[in-house]
Amino acid sequence: MSMHLEVISPEKCLYKGDVVLVQLPGKMGSFEILNNHAPIIALLDSGTMKIIDSERNKVTLKIGSGVVEVFDNNILVLSDS
């Protein structure tokens, strides 16, 4: 089982794919999202997000401040840049 992740900025789509783990720089501190996470909308600080995709590859992405929405195993990150 994996989750679907989309990271989009106003200028382009930064990441799109199936993942098993996402670590995000939340405003209240860094946190991770695993499978079947409760629905949440959280603010993000600028920083690095870590992703482990469904092939177990580690990916890191730099994001600007933004917001994340998790709903029904769909993760959506809106980042400023």
Add this chain to the structure above:
Amino acid sequence: MANLKEIRVRIASVKSTRQITSAMKMVSASKLRKAQNGILNLRPYAQKLQHLLAILQHRTTSANQGENINPFSQNREVKNILLIVFTANKGLCGPFNSFVIKSAIRRIEEIDKTANVKLFLVGKKGFEFFKKRDTEILGHELDVLSSDNYKYCITMAERFMNMFISGDVDQIEMVYNKFKNPAVQEVVCEQFLPFSNNSVDSKGKKLREEEVNDIILEPNEIEVLNELIPKTIRTMFYRVALDSFASEQGARMTAMHKATDNATEVLKDLTIKYNKVRQATITGEIVEIVSGAEALNQ
């Protein structure tokens, strides 16, 4: 009968004009594609942002009847209105600039009766026009559109948001060309601030109440909302800048396409005329030679 040389010179000049217009058309076409890509890339972001805002607004209205009014949504008594007019830096793009300016003037006349109008002009053409008139100009900016730079647009948008918050202006409207397709632009006047969420409501109704209320908000509802609303406003400004830029390129492309077609038409007529004159001259010369020879034979 026209002089052969005259026509030749004209043909040459029309040809070089045609070359310039067709080159400008190509340049606009490639810039247009870039701008269109920008619009397409922004669209998912803007949509998702609206979606999140809809969820939050749904919650706030069902929970505490919108107790906290966001500073950006505050409707004040309108004394000062800021009109942001988006024009191009350059001409040669058909009625692009004049349409915006005309509709801005109409809007100014409308508002002028009830409130004090201030102007902010994006693009050189608008500034050159309005600096000769007596409406107060708060500022002007040249390069928002020529670079579809997100960061720069954001700082601009923040400037306007600060003006609104500090009470310098009570309402901000934008006059710009909305991009429909490369050949069609529509001049619209949109309210920028105070932020109205009418557009969000329709989508919000589709959400199921239990689901919406189950969502965890971090840090809390008010802070998330206070972050998302300015984001939406900034995105709106960026979208308008992109729209205007794409419209400009579209308008220029269409205008230059027509100019190239016209030049081709003129060139065709001129060539026919040139050949006719040339033929007539040759015929005339032959007649002279033949009749001269006839005269000698007798």
